[in-house]
Amino acid sequence: MGAVFRREVLSYFTSPIGYIFLAAFYAFSAFFFASSSLQAGSTDMSSMFESLMLLLVVLIPILTMRTMSEDKKTKTDQCLLTAPVSLGGIVAGKFFAALLVYTCAVAVTVVYAIIVSGYAAVDWLVIAGNVVGLELFGASFVAVGIFCSSLTENQVVAAVTSFISTLALTMLSLVSNLVNWEPLQKLLATLSFYDRYAGFTYGMFDLSNVLFFVSAIAVFLFFTVRVLEKRRWA
Amino acid sequence: MIEVQELTKHYGLKRAVDGISFTANDGEILGFLGPNGAGKSTTMNMLTGYISSTSGKALIDGVDILEDPIKAKKNIGYLPEIPPLYVDMTVKEYLNFIYDLKKCKLPRVSHLNDVCSLVKIDHVYNRVIKNLSKGYRQRVGLAQALVGNPPVLILDEPTVGLDPKQIIEIRTLIKKLGKNHTVILSSHILSEVQAVCDRIVVISEGKIVANATEHDLSDRLTGAHILSAQIEGDYETVAKAVLNIEGVEVCKQINERDGVIEYRIECETGTDIRRELFFAMSKIGCPIMELKNSELSLEEIFIRLTKGSDIKEEQ
Numbered sequence: 001m002g003a004v005f006r007r008e009v010l011s012y013f014t015s016p017i018g019y020i021f022l023a024a025f026y027a028f029s030a031f032f033f034a035s036s037s038l039q040a041g042s043t044d045m046s047s048m049f050e051s052l053m054l055l056l057v058v059l060i061p062i063l064t065m066r067t068m069s070e071d072k073k074t075k076t077d078q079c080l081l082t083a084p085v086s087l088g089g090i091v092a093g094k095f096f097a098a099l100l101v102y103t104c105a106v107a108v109t110v111v112y113a114i115i116v117s118g119y120a121a122v123d124w125l126v127i128a129g130n131v132v133g134l135e136l137f138g139a140s141f142v143a144v145g146i147f148c149s150s151l152t153e154n155q156v157v158a159a160v161t162s163f164i165s166t167l168a169l170t171m172l173s174l175v176s177n178l179v180n181w182e183p184l185q186k187l188l189a190t191l192s193f194y195d196r197y198a199g200f201t202y203g204m205f206d207l208s209n210v211l212f213f214v215s216a217i218a219v220f221l222f223f224t225v226r227v228l229e230k231r232r233w234a
Numbered sequence: 235m236i237e238v239q240e241l242t243k244h245y246g247l248k249r250a251v252d253g254i255s256f257t258a259n260d261g262e263i264l265g266f267l268g269p270n271g272a273g274k275s276t277t278m279n280m281l282t283g284y285i286s287s288t289s290g291k292a293l294i295d296g297v298d299i300l301e302d303p304i305k306a307k308k309n310i311g312y313l314p315e316i317p318p319l320y321v322d323m324t325v326k327e328y329l330n331f332i333y334d335l336k337k338c339k340l341p342r343v344s345h346l347n348d349v350c351s352l353v354k355i356d357h358v359y360n361r362v363i364k365n366l367s368k369g370y371r372q373r374v375g376l377a378q379a380l381v382g383n384p385p386v387l388i389l390d391e392p393t394v395g396l397d398p399k400q401i402i403e404i405r406t407l408i409k410k411l412g413k414n415h416t417v418i419l420s421s422h423i424l425s426e427v428q429a430v431c432d433r434i435v436v437i438s439e440g441k442i443v444a445n446a447t448e449h450d451l452s453d454r455l456t457g458a459h460i461l462s463a464q465i466e467g468d469y470e471t472v473a474k475a476v477l478n479i480e481g482v483e484v485c486k487q488i489n490e491r492d493g494v495i496e497y498r499i500e501c502e503t504g505t506d507i508r509r510e511l512f513f514a515m516s517k518i519g520c521p522i523m524e525l526k527n528s529e530l531s532l533e534e535i536f537i538r539l540t541k542g543s544d545i546k547e548e549q
């Protein structure tokens with residue numbers, strides 16, 4: 001896993017992908033921060049975090065689109081799959097590499113919080129909740145993106161599929177409002193990534209929400225392993 | 235070291251590999267010969283665990299590649315047909331990555347230096363792979379297979395796309411490697427496997443049609459009873475004289491250029507008519523400009539191996 005992780009981290013910064021992702025995240029987050037906190041003169045950063053959540057629907061697919069698809073296209077997967085490494089190790093290495101880049105992006109929100117704290121007292125627990133929530137929310141999207149990337153060898157198809165999937169998962173709560181049948185409504189609301197994340201933005205650290213995102217990550221990484229396994233048996 | 239038992243692979247209804255069995259012993263260079271689409275790469279992919287078999291077993295040093303893939307893969311160095319290179323990395327970064335990926339225990343710097351010296355890529359060690367020529371990429375591919383010094387090397391058409399000088403270098407290297415490793419080498423060029431391998435497995439349409447030592451196979455496949463001759467002179471006179479030689483069955487014109495006619499002369503198996511031909515042509519005053527044994531094409535080899543009889547192919 002370590003070798004795959006290091007190779008992936010390196011590849012993010014020897015190709016433009018890592019720089020594009022970080023630059024876009026920093027630029028948009030700076031805009032949201034300036035408009036919602038600095039100009040409004042507020043220490044409440046929740047609206048910035050909420051905006052960032054929607055930004056991730058667009059940016060995460062860019063980060064993850066090449067993770068598995070490029071290996072399939074360039075046949076470098078032969079190098080990985082014939083090495084004495086488990087499929088889980090390969091997928092985990094790629095996941096943690098993408099997560100590291102994503103964490104570098106999220107880390108900028110802490111800098112914003114420090115800037116705000118220079119003007120007035122901030123509620124650090126609320127900010128910590130927001131940061132943890134954003135990290136878990138994005139990590140689950142990274143897992144979804146890696147899964148989508150494993151389904152194809154075309155990076156554009158991987159990005160579009162990932163975008164549609166993450167958007168759909170975010171919008172589940174909206175869909176649940178349109179459903180009349182209560183059990184289905186409850187199920188959709190339970191699976192809604194937006195509702196789970198919203199709890200963090202209020203400063204509530206609910207363990208069930210943490211477990212939800214961790215489970216989502218595990219499920220999509222497991223699906224990715226199964227896709228690799230299925231390809232061998234095809 | 236490598237034991238393959240009734241290995242089969244289906245792609246939907248297509249049977250790419252059909253119940254093949256063979257063994258490669260320690261320190262042996264085994265040639266895998268077959269035309270494109272015969273099932274060579276599929277077999278190699280199954281041996282290395284890249285794809286699974288539909289049925290049958292592949293044992294690497296007694297370990298089933300499907301039952302304990304990690305243990306089995308530790309003993310294998312694999313060079314696929316297209317070298318699996320991360321072209322955005324330098325050779326140094328790539329080989330270090332492979333070293334880590336294979337969880338190699340040998341001293342890193344000296345081992346990688348040894349591998350680079352062996353395949354002669356020392357001077358491109360710090361260059362980005364995408365800037366290297368096809369020949370060097372192939373060598374880097376071979377280097378990654380050698381990292382960790384695995385006892386088994388599986389090389390899928392290692393000389394494809396190389397120039398003649400590079401082909402000779404790679405063949406020499408494989409022969410050298412064969413002294414310390416068990417090597418399985420695939421090719422669709424008979425002369426290549428004959429030059430390098432101790433034993434040859436011929437595969438056609440997913441089935442093994444021959445499994446013999448290089449020497450035995452050469453005897454079976456030799457085209458000595460078919461001659462190609464370029465003789466100056468009138469066709470009727472020459473053909474009549476040739477057909478009068480004992481053992482000649484067929485004499486036909488293949489080509490004509492500047493009064494020199496190229497003939498294909500087929501004789502009874504085991505008959506050598508070269509001396510008689512020389513004297514016969516000398517007698518009628520028709521000089522032989524060129525005389526050689528006709529080489530069998532891969533298609534002819536398969537016809538011979540599958541039918542076990544002489545070629546009666548009309549040209």
